[in-house]
Amino acid sequence: MEGLFQAIEFEGNIDISACGSDTMKLAIDGLKGSSETFRYSIERGWWDERFADVGASGILLVGEPVIEIRARVRGENVGLKGELEGMLDAECGRCTRRYRQVLRDSFRLILAPLGDGETPADPEGVHALERSGMCLGEDLEAGWYRGPEIELGEFFVEIISLAIPVQPLCDDECPGLCPACGISRSEQKCNCEDSKPASPFAVLAALREKTEGSS
Ligand SMILES: [Zn+2]
Ligand SMILES: [Zn+2]
Numbered sequence: 678m679e680g681l682f683q684a685i686e687f688e689g690n691i692d693i694s695a696c697g698s699d700t701m702k703l704a705i706d707g708l709k710g711s712s713e714t715f716r717y718s719i720e721r722g723w724w725d726e727r728f729a730d731v732g733a734s735g736i737l738l739v740g741e742p743v744i745e746i747r748a749r750v751r752g753e754n755v756g757l758k759g760e761l762e763g764m765l766d767a768e769c770g771r772c773t774r775r776y777r778q779v780l781r782d783s784f785r786l787i788l789a790p791l792g793d794g795e796t797p798a799d800p801e802g803v804h805a806l807e808r809s810g811m812c813l814g815e816d817l818e819a820g821w822y823r824g825p826e827i828e829l830g831e832f833f834v835e836i837i838s839l840a841i842p843v844q845p846l847c848d849d850e851c852p853g854l855c856p857a858c859g860i861s862r863s864e865q866k867c868n869c870e871d872s873k874p875a876s877p878f879a880v881l882a883a884l885r886e887k888t889e890g891s892s
Pocket of ligand 1: 769770771772773774846847848851852853863
C-alpha cells in the first residue's frame with residue numbers, strides 16, 4: 678500500500694466544503710484527480726453518543742474538534758489524507774490537576790473499489806460496507822469502498838479513539854504528588870524528606886545483621 682500512497686501524492690487546487698456533522702458523508706463520484714479539502718466538525722451530541730465511556734472516565738470534550746481531509750481519485754482508488762484537531766479537558770494521572778489536552782492526529786487512507794461479486798472476508802467488514810459504503814483492512818490505512826458515497830463516521834471514531842490519551846498527563850515530566858504530605862509538586866514545594874524505597878541490598882544487609890545477631 679505504501680507504493681500506492683506515493684503514486685497519488687496530493688497536489689492541485691483545494692476547495693473548502695463545510696459539512697455538518699449529522700452527516701460524515703463523502704461523495705466518491707464527485708471527487709476529481711486534484712485534491713479537494715473537506716471539513717467535518719464533531720458536534721457534542723455526536724461525540725457523547727460515541728464516547729460516553731471516555732466522558733465517564735473524566736476526559737471531557739472542549740469545543741468542537743475538526744477533521745479536515747483532502748481527497749482525490751487516481752484511477753479507481755480514492756486517497757484520503759487528514760488531520761484531527763481538537764481539545765480535551767482531562768485529569769492528570771499523577772498530580773490529579775485538570776488540564777487541557779490537545780487532541781491531534783494525522784492519518785491517511787486508501788480505498789480501493791470492491792466489485793459486485795467481491796465481499797470482505799470478515800462479517801464485520803460486510804456490515805461496515807452495508808452501513809457506510811466502506812470497510813477497513815487490518816490497519817486503518819487501507820480499505821475498500823462500494824457505491825457513489827461513503828460515510829466516514831465509523832472511521833473517524835477509530836481515528837479519534839487512537840488520539841485520546843490512555844494515561845492523561847499534564848506534562849510528561851509531571852512530578853506528581855508528594856507521597857508524604859500530598860501537595861502537588863508541580864505547583865508547590867514541601868519540606869518532606871525524599872522517602873526513598875529501601876534498596877534490595879539494604880534489606881539483605883538488615884536481614885543478615887538480624888541473623889548474625891540472633892546466632
Ligand atoms: Zn500532573
Ligand atoms: Zn511533602
